[in-house]
Amino acid sequence: MIKVTDLSHRIGPAPILSDVSLSLPAGKITALIGPNGAGKSTLLSLIARLTPLQHGQITVAGLDVARTPSAALAKVMAILPQNASVHSRLRVRDLVAFGRWPHHQGRPGPEDRAMVAAAITRMGLDALADRFLDALSGGQRQRAHLAMAFAQGTEWLLLDEPLAALDMAHARRLMQELAALRDAGKSVVLVLHEVNYAAAWADHVVAMQNGRIVAEGPPAEVFTPAVLEPLYDMPLRVETYAGRPLVLNHL
Amino acid sequence: MARYVLLGLALLASAAVYLLPNLGAKWEFVLALRATRLAGLVLVGIAIAVATVLFQTVARNRILTPQIMGLDALFIFLQTALVAGLGPIGFAALSSQARFGLEVALLIGAALLLFGTLLGRGAQDVPRMILTGVILGVLFRSLSGFLARVMDPNAFVIVQAEVAASFSRVNAGLLPVAALATLAVVGLALWLAPRLDVLALGRPAAVSLGLAHDRLVLIVLALVAVLVAVATALVGPLSFLGLLVAALARPFAGTDRHLPVLISAMMLAALMLVAGQTLFERALGQQSTLPAVVEFAGGLVFLFLLLRGRIR
Numbered sequence: 001m002i003k004v005t006d007l008s009h010r011i012g013p014a015p016i017l018s019d020v021s022l023s024l025p026a027g028k029i030t031a032l033i034g035p036n037g038a039g040k041s042t043l044l045s046l047i048a049r050l051t052p053l054q055h056g057q058i059t060v061a062g063l064d065v066a067r068t069p070s071a072a073l074a075k076v077m078a079i080l081p082q083n084a085s086v087h088s089r090l091r092v093r094d095l096v097a098f099g100r101w102p103h104h105q106g107r108p109g110p111e112d113r114a115m116v117a118a119a120i121t122r123m124g125l126d127a128l129a130d131r132f133l134d135a136l137s138g139g140q141r142q143r144a145h146l147a148m149a150f151a152q153g154t155e156w157l158l159l160d161e162p163l164a165a166l167d168m169a170h171a172r173r174l175m176q177e178l179a180a181l182r183d184a185g186k187s188v189v190l191v192l193h194e195v196n197y198a199a200a201w202a203d204h205v206v207a208m209q210n211g212r213i214v215a216e217g218p219p220a221e222v223f224t225p226a227v228l229e230p231l232y233d234m235p236l237r238v239e240t241y242a243g244r245p246l247v248l249n250h251l
Numbered sequence: 252m253a254r255y256v257l258l259g260l261a262l263l264a265s266a267a268v269y270l271l272p273n274l275g276a277k278w279e280f281v282l283a284l285r286a287t288r289l290a291g292l293v294l295v296g297i298a299i300a301v302a303t304v305l306f307q308t309v310a311r312n313r314i315l316t317p318q319i320m321g322l323d324a325l326f327i328f329l330q331t332a333l334v335a336g337l338g339p340i341g342f343a344a345l346s347s348q349a350r351f352g353l354e355v356a357l358l359i360g361a362a363l364l365l366f367g368t369l370l371g372r373g374a375q376d377v378p379r380m381i382l383t384g385v386i387l388g389v390l391f392r393s394l395s396g397f398l399a400r401v402m403d404p405n406a407f408v409i410v411q412a413e414v415a416a417s418f419s420r421v422n423a424g425l426l427p428v429a430a431l432a433t434l435a436v437v438g439l440a441l442w443l444a445p446r447l448d449v450l451a452l453g454r455p456a457a458v459s460l461g462l463a464h465d466r467l468v469l470i471v472l473a474l475v476a477v478l479v480a481v482a483t484a485l486v487g488p489l490s491f492l493g494l495l496v497a498a499l500a501r502p503f504a505g506t507d508r509h510l511p512v513l514i515s516a517m518m519l520a521a522l523m524l525v526a527g528q529t530l531f532e533r534a535l536g537q538q539s540t541l542p543a544v545v546e547f548a549g550g551l552v553f554l555f556l557l558l559r560g561r562i563r
């Protein structure tokens with residue numbers, strides 16, 4: 001479980017997150033939704049200790065992120081930041097191999113190589129594995145970063161808008177992979193703007209607005225006009241398809 | 252692998268050509284003199300090569316070097332300020348090793364203050380960083396000049412002797428301590444190489460892989476400061492050698508991994524200085540033109556990188 005208690009965050013004088021408390025269930029897919037600027041990425045990067053904690057407490061699988069050594073946390077959670085990019089000039093295979101670094105600290109073993117190969121295959125990158133990252137399309141690069149997060153093999157996976165650059169075939173494939181990971185006992189938290197992916201695949205949904213949590217629960221409870229219309233400040237209809245909500249937000 | 256062997260052989264050959272011919276009757280004396288100078292050249296090459304590769308990793312681009320950012324000018328300013336602060340008598344009371352140690356400590360502190368904040372998250376705006384470096388360089392040089400003007404004449408003579416090191420006047424008294432410092436720092440850098448590969452991914456990726464990113468940046472800056480101090484104390488400022496060897500070392504190593512890049516850069520820099528000095532001193536009879544030529548070539552590389560827009 002990820003437990004967030006009384007979390008507040010400011011950048012300069014501007015409050016970005018105010019008194020956020022929530023728990024994210026282990027062994028489930030949790031979707032974080034909300035309009036642009038709601039504070040989703042900030043929350044995720046605080047959980048992943050990419051941004052130093054100002055006020056409040058966060059524990060991941062019982063480990064306090066402010067106190068636990070970063071190297072120990074890297075074996076428990078992996079994060080894909082929004083617009084992930086790296087500075088080095090690397091081939092896809094080398095990037096994915098860095099995902100194993102927390103486990104071998106520079107001396108990869110056969111098990112590490114096997115996990116890297118599996119992650120590359122999982123993201124459909126076998127044909128691209130020896131290409132340089134800067135010679136890939138945006139979506140291909142995104143998949144390479146996803147493969148790196150997968151290769152880390154952690155209990156928790158935090159993904160900030162993993163679908164942003166993917167075509168619909170790869171988007172569905174990714175959600176299937178995440179569901180498979182969940183069924184194998186892993187926990188996934190992802191920021192999604194495509195509400196219907198959240199409605200179809202998530203077990204738990206957290207809705208944020210202006211740095212606060214405004215709704216939380218299973219998709220059927222959160223994806224209702226009563227919650228979504230004020231959240232995104234737009235009128236919309238919600239139908240039911242195959243027992244799950246289907247939001248008609250594009251009409 | 253064969254490439255490294257060839258490079259090593261070339262280095263040995265040029266060292267032999269530098270040391271051995273025309274020793275004459277007073278051969279012991281001449282050999283010792285040449286060996287000292289050779290050791291200085293090799294040390295300076297190694298120090299500048301490693302300092303540049305490390306600094307470029309922290310700055311996250313391929314065009315900034317410690318010298319372009321004014322670190323050597325800062326060192327000379329510290330040397331001058333130390334003389335002014337201690338006075339001629341206090342200064343003379345310290346051994347040259349103790350003075351060097353003091354200067355290195357000051358440079359580490361100043362570099363951490365200056366670049367730790369400036370580069371903490373990587374150089375985002377490279378043109379602005381270059382401009383900052385140019386301004387810092389001018390600032391430190393003018394401050395040194397100002398101090399030299401207002402200090403008392405006896406102290407000024409000391410300063411002149413202190414900062415007069417050049418290729419043809421290697422500061423031999425410092426060689427042992429400089430060699431020790433370089434050896435320790437280079438060993439540490441090679442040991443840190445796998446971590447530097449992770450650091451080079453950028454802060455978010457490095458932190459999420461569990462690297463103590465911010466601490467490593469400060470450690471690397473301290474190492475860079477020691478190496479720049481060594482090179483500047485031994486032969487004076489050299490602006491573009493580092494840029495040149497770092498730009499050559501990556502294609503030579505065929506990868507961006509730090510271990511091979513660091514080793515290639517060290518060997519290339521040592522070869523360039525030793526072979527260059529042999530050529531100019533022996534074949535052309537020009538003792539002091541090598542730095543000018545190296546600087547010219549390095550300056551061209553700098554312009555080329557700038558014009559090609561390859562500033563990352």
Ligand SMILES: Nc1ncnc2c1ncn2[C@@H]1O[C@H](COP(=O)(O)OP(=O)(O)OP(=O)(O)O)[C@@H](O)[C@H]1O
Pocket residue numbers: 011014016034035036037038039040041042043082
């Ligand atoms: N460096 C900064 N300085 C000031 N405000 C910032 C800074 N970075 C982010 N913010 C503000 O913090 C708020 C939350 O940003 P955050 O990136 O967490 O939003 P988000 O929910 O992830 O949005 P999106 O869906 O667009 O990714 C935004 O209002 C943003 O303008």
Ligand SMILES: [Mg+2]
Pocket residue numbers: 040041042082160
């Ligand atoms: Mg975001």
